[in-house]
Amino acid sequence: METVADIEWVLACYTDDVPENGGACVKHGDEQIALYNFSRRGEWYATQNLCPHKQQMVLSRGMIGSTGDDCTPKVACPFHKKAFSLLSGECLDGDDYQIKTYPVKVTDGKVYIGIV
Template sequence: MITSQTLTWHAAAPVASFPADGGACVKIGHRQIAVFNFAATGAWYACQNQCPHRMQMILSRGLTGDHKGEPKVACPYHKKTFSLCTGENLNGDDYQIEVYPVKIENGMVYIGLC
């Protein structure tokens, strides 16, 4: 279980660097992280950028939406969909993605990493 005590917050980029209702990739250390701005709801999400289906760094360019009210991203190449809350594969496949907490402070996006 991830707690706020085990997280280190990393500055990703200014809020203005991310498209409204879309995603962009940032690199923090050795990780590529897809960050999504759900501007319509004011929510932010982050996950690994690598699609585990074909191991391509593409999720930041994925199609966003929701599945039964839960935010999701679909790989733009293979249409595999993942929950942005849990990382669960919504197609029923065994693989999933890592998701990370996001916070906004003073116009900057921060990603929580263990």
């Protein structure tokens, strides 16, 4: 479990930089972070940009959506449609992949990604 004190909040962009119900890629040093504006739900999510399936830097270009009765938010890789939970980062297709997720907060139209 993380505590708030351990998180460094990095300004990623402004809210209107990321398309509604879509993603964009944020550069943080050498790291690429996929940031998702789930405007339909009024939620923001962030994950690693690399799809672990074929090692492609593309998750930010994937389509987001939900699955199941509890409407788990997810992103599907544009390459081979591997889907990952935006909450837990687990692969929802039953494959043994796991992606990193980041907390996101929005203040005054600015989007911050929490880096541990």
